[in-house]
Amino acid sequence: MTSLTQKLSALVGAAFEGQGLAKELGLVRVSDRPDLAQYQCNGAMAAAKQAKKNPREVAQNILDALEGNAAFSKLEIAGPGFINLNITDDFLKSHIEGSQNFGVTAISPSEKVVLDYGGPNIAKAMHVGHLRAAIIGDSVRRIMLFAGYDVLGDVHMGDWGTHMGMLIADYLRLDEAHLVLETDINDAASVHALMEDMAARYPKASGEAKENASLKAEALEATVKLQNREQPYYGIWEKIRDVSVAGMKETYARLGVHFDLWKGEADVHDYIAPMVEEMKTKGIAEESDGALVVHVVDEDDNKKIPPMILYKRDGAVMYGTTDCATIVERVKLYNPSKMVYVVDQRQALHFEQVFRAVRKADIVNDHTELTHAGFGTMNGKDGKPFKTREGGVMRLEDLIQMATDKAYARLDEANLAADMDAHERSDVAHKVAIAAIKFADLQNQRQADYVFDLDRLTSFEGKTGPYLLYQAVRIKSLLNKARDAGITLEGELIVEEGNRELLLLMTQFPEALQLSINGYAPHHLCEYVFKMAQAFSSFYGNCHILSEADEALKVSRLKLCEMTVAQLEKILELLGIYAPTRM
RNA sequence: GGUCCCUUAGCUCAACUGGAUAGAGCACCUGCCUUCUAAGCAGGGGGUUACAGGUUCGAUUCCUGUAGGGAUCACCA
Numbered sequence A: 001m002t003s004l005t006q007k008l009s010a011l012v013g014a015a016f017e018g019q020g021l022a023k024e025l026g027l028v029r030v031s032d033r034p035d036l037a038q039y040q041c042n043g044a045m046a047a048a049k050q051a052k053k054n055p056r057e058v059a060q061n062i063l064d065a066l067e068g069n070a071a072f073s074k075l076e077i078a079g080p081g082f083i084n085l086n087i088t089d090d091f092l093k094s095h096i097e098g099s100q101n102f103g104v105t106a107i108s109p110s111e112k113v114v115l116d117y118g119g120p121n122i123a124k125a126m127h128v129g130h131l132r133a134a135i136i137g138d139s140v141r142r143i144m145l146f147a148g149y150d151v152l153g154d155v156h157m158g159d160w161g162t163h164m165g166m167l168i169a170d171y172l173r174l175d176e177a178h179l180v181l182e183t184d185i186n187d188a189a190s191v192h193a194l195m196e197d198m199a200a201r202y203p204k205a206s207g208e209a210k211e212n213a214s215l216k217a218e219a220l221e222a223t224v225k226l227q228n229r230e231q232p233y234y235g236i237w238e239k240i241r242d243v244s245v246a247g248m249k250e251t252y253a254r255l256g257v258h259f260d261l262w263k264g265e266a267d268v269h270d271y272i273a274p275m276v277e278e279m280k281t282k283g284i285a286e287e288s289d290g291a292l293v294v295h296v297v298d299e300d301d302n303k304k305i306p307p308m309i310l311y312k313r314d315g316a317v318m319y320g321t322t323d324c325a326t327i328v329e330r331v332k333l334y335n336p337s338k339m340v341y342v343v344d345q346r347q348a349l350h351f352e353q354v355f356r357a358v359r360k361a362d363i364v365n366d367h368t369e370l371t372h373a374g375f376g377t378m379n380g381k382d383g384k385p386f387k388t389r390e391g392g393v394m395r396l397e398d399l400i401q402m403a404t405d406k407a408y409a410r411l412d413e414a415n416l417a418a419d420m421d422a423h424e425r426s427d428v429a430h431k432v433a434i435a436a437i438k439f440a441d442l443q444n445q446r447q448a449d450y451v452f453d454l455d456r457l458t459s460f461e462g463k464t465g466p467y468l469l470y471q472a473v474r475i476k477s478l479l480n481k482a483r484d485a486g487i488t489l490e491g492e493l494i495v496e497e498g499n500r501e502l503l504l505l506m507t508q509f510p511e512a513l514q515l516s517i518n519g520y521a522p523h524h525l526c527e528y529v530f531k532m533a534q535a536f537s538s539f540y541g542n543c544h545i546l547s548e549a550d551e552a553l554k555v556s557r558l559k560l561c562e563m564t565v566a567q568l569e570k571i572l573e574l575l576g577i578y579a580p581t582r583m
Numbered sequence B: 001g002g003u004c005c006c007u008u009a010g011c012u013c014a015a016c017u018g019g020a021u022a023g024a025g026c027a028c029c030u031g032c033c034u035u036c037u038a039a040g041c042a043g044g045g046g047g048u049u050a051c052a053g054g055u056u057c058g059a060u061u062c063c064u065g066u067a068g069g070g071a072u073c074a075c076c077a
Helices: A004-018 A041-052 A055-066 A089-097 A126-147 A162-173 A177-181 A190-209 A212-228 A232-254 A266-281 A319-334 A343-362 A396-413 A424-442 A465-484 A502-506 A509-519 A523-542 A551-574
Strands: A028-030 A038-039 A073-078 A082-087 A112-116 A150-154 A285-288 A293-294 A308-311 A337-342 A369-372
Touching: A004 A028, A004 A038, A004 A041, A004 A055, A004 A082, A004 A089, A004 A424, A041 A055, A041 A082, A055 A073, A055 A082, A082 A089, A082 A523, A089 A190, A089 A337, A089 A369, A089 A502, A112 A126, A126 A232, A126 A396, A126 A424, A126 A509, A126 A551, A162 A177, A162 A190, A162 A212, A162 A232, A177 A190, A177 A232, A190 A232, A190 A293, A232 A396, A266 A285, A266 A308, A266 A319, A308 A319, A308 A343, A319 A343, A396 A424, A424 A465, A465 A551, A502 A509, A502 A523, A502 A551, A509 A523, A509 A551, A523 A551
Parallel strands: A112 A150, A112 A337, A337 A369
Antiparallel strands: A028 A038, A038 A082, A073 A082, A285 A293, A293 A308
């Protein structure tokens, strides 16, 4: 299966080839000037530049070769040598009718990909800072899965660092370890009580350790003992981890974010020692200033990259060590062709160090892609990292609740939920809230910082998630009415003035998907799906459907509705968003 | 100080290998609910793409410099 622009590129490319030119020059894209043409090809200008010819002359030769081709209804040269193209409605129609799976071809053979987009620390409440990794990462997972990749999403939580030692040391020092050990993992209230205790305890202990050197030493000692799996440190840690994972799963489930693997840093502990031994044998790991490090700077580097520390002076490992060991494990267990980290952009240097270290140590081969798909910081309106008025970070649960409350209010206000039962009301409010939050985040370019604006995140009008849901809901409602009226969708799709734009737009899905895959960037799909929904809304406003007297036209329009809602919902699913049946 | 990133409409953001008249949403203005959900539609105003050069048929995009902002630079994650 080939996308529409690929088909056109092949036709135009062949014309270039016929002129003894590279067929890549025949690349056809959607026109920047829809008022002039549907598609354009800029290759004649590039070709003319290389061959030092007149670009319009080159373009004319291409047009002569294409003349008479049944695909095109218009072939024109414009400006310095743009080739403008329109396609016939028949060509458009047969392309659409011949498309399966929305025109998307899954890659074959499949490739294994490990996606890392979690990273929350256990024992801490999840806050809005975890939102971007979760939302972007989960969307990338869905997108790649749809495109035929064999994706494994790993939450890879932070469960093995100094913060754990600090927490455990505090429980032991105050003789309060029983608070942890007596928690009942099967009792939600008990789990929440401990989560709250830990959420309050960690900042307290951390603050005290900063002030008090002996407390800090105690915490570091506890960290080392934990990492050596000594009791009672390890036992307390296990319980903390179990409880935290239960709490975390609840939050991620509410957000609709899925992970295939619930691994953490601790899981790779046993890979560390042998990995370090091998690095020593290979002469990569060296002692420096009491620590064991890997020098990752190259001779021909003009920038200075600090060495990556494997073991600190006190013998504890750092997160670079566990990240390398995690790669060892992933290669061993899954041998993926790509490992992608959806992690805050500020950790770019860290990943550069880790990637260089594992390549230097031959832990991964040269064909394995290692990517840090970094995302920008969530800033407040003042341009600084987002903080609540109290100076803290907003909890994820609170954000979801706020958006949900607002959705409830909207349902009441418009009197839309009068005949909904409590279950449906809550389902609709939740779907609207999640759509608003996710789409507001995902539509931003991944790498750039962006402003966390609560009003925008919980806005339901304009370029928002709920707008998209609304379009889907209108179509579903319409199709239900048609079905109730006994109308069957037996008939032809008719390309007409009122739907041509929507049909042309719908064929662009494979390109938008590919852009998102190439850049691990869901915002391309957001941009696309919004345009598509707008085009539908315009069609819906301009064309009567159920009241259309011409039966053939009515069926054609209903078929288009059916196609649109299917594609719309598929893309929303790729963004982690689901539409209710009414709202 | 070194390295890297950013600066596009009043605000928040797009713009695919360099393409034609730089696009959306919000806000503002004008219309449209006794026919399929107005969380909507149709239309309008709003720009020296931070600034100055350069490369070329053509630059928001590539190069150099300036100004402003941010991130990061071995024993935290």
